[in-house]
Amino acid sequence: MSGTDETPSVSPALxxxxxxxxxxxxxDLTGAELVCxxxxxxxxxxxxxxxxxxxxxRRPG
Structure with a gap:
């Protein structure tokens, strides 16, 4: 695994x-999640x- 638990490593191209x-x-990459x-x-x-x-x-709110 190339990222840490707090900051995952996701390819910018992806x-x-x-x-x-x-x-x-x-x-958008926000913390350890992708948020729509x-x-x-x-x-x-x-x-x-x-x-x-x-x-x-995870649902908003």
Whole structure:
């Protein structure tokens, strides 16, 4: 694993092409999660791999 527990290492090229599977909005790396700019769903990153499953996402609020 190339990142730490606090800051996962996700390729910038990958961040440019992946989108939220729920609403297709852009994703931002925020702490240890990818957060959708549109709907606010937060997707976990495990072992530097984004888990883009709506069932695994944390709902806003």
């Amino acid at each position: 961040l440019e092409i992946i989108v939220c599977p729920d609403c297709h909005g852009s994703l 700019q549109s709907c606010g769903l937060a997707y976990p990153i495990r072992d530097d791999i984004p888990v883009l499953l709506v069932d695994e996402a």
